[in-house]
Amino acid sequence: MDVFVAQDVGRYGHLRCRPVGTAMWIALRQHDGDVDAAADMLASLWGTEPENVRADLGIWVGEMRDAGLVRDEA
Numbered sequence: 434m435d436v437f438v439a440q441d442v443g444r445y446g447h448l449r450c451r452p453v454g455t456a457m458w459i460a461l462r463q464h465d466g467d468v469d470a471a472a473d474m475l476a477s478l479w480g481t482e483p484e485n486v487r488a489d490l491g492i493w494v495g496e497m498r499d500a501g502l503v504r505d506e507a
Contacts (some may be wrong), residue, residue, distance in 0.1 A: 451480060
């Protein structure tokens with residue numbers, strides 16, 4: 434799944450996302466970084482199973498983490 438395209442984020446301070454990536458980012462922000470809550474909300478909006486969205490969101494968050502745009506907090 435191709436969810437985002439980063440172009441020199443560190444230099445320009447922004448991230449370019451496709452619509453799905455944008456929705457995931459907004460959902461995470463609305464739920465204070467709670468992946469499960471964001472996935473549940475998106476699944477409800479998209480009419481799909483929360484487990485499927487959670488898996489996709491987990492992959493996307495991993496990519497964002499690798500890019501240095503998110504971090505895990507305890």
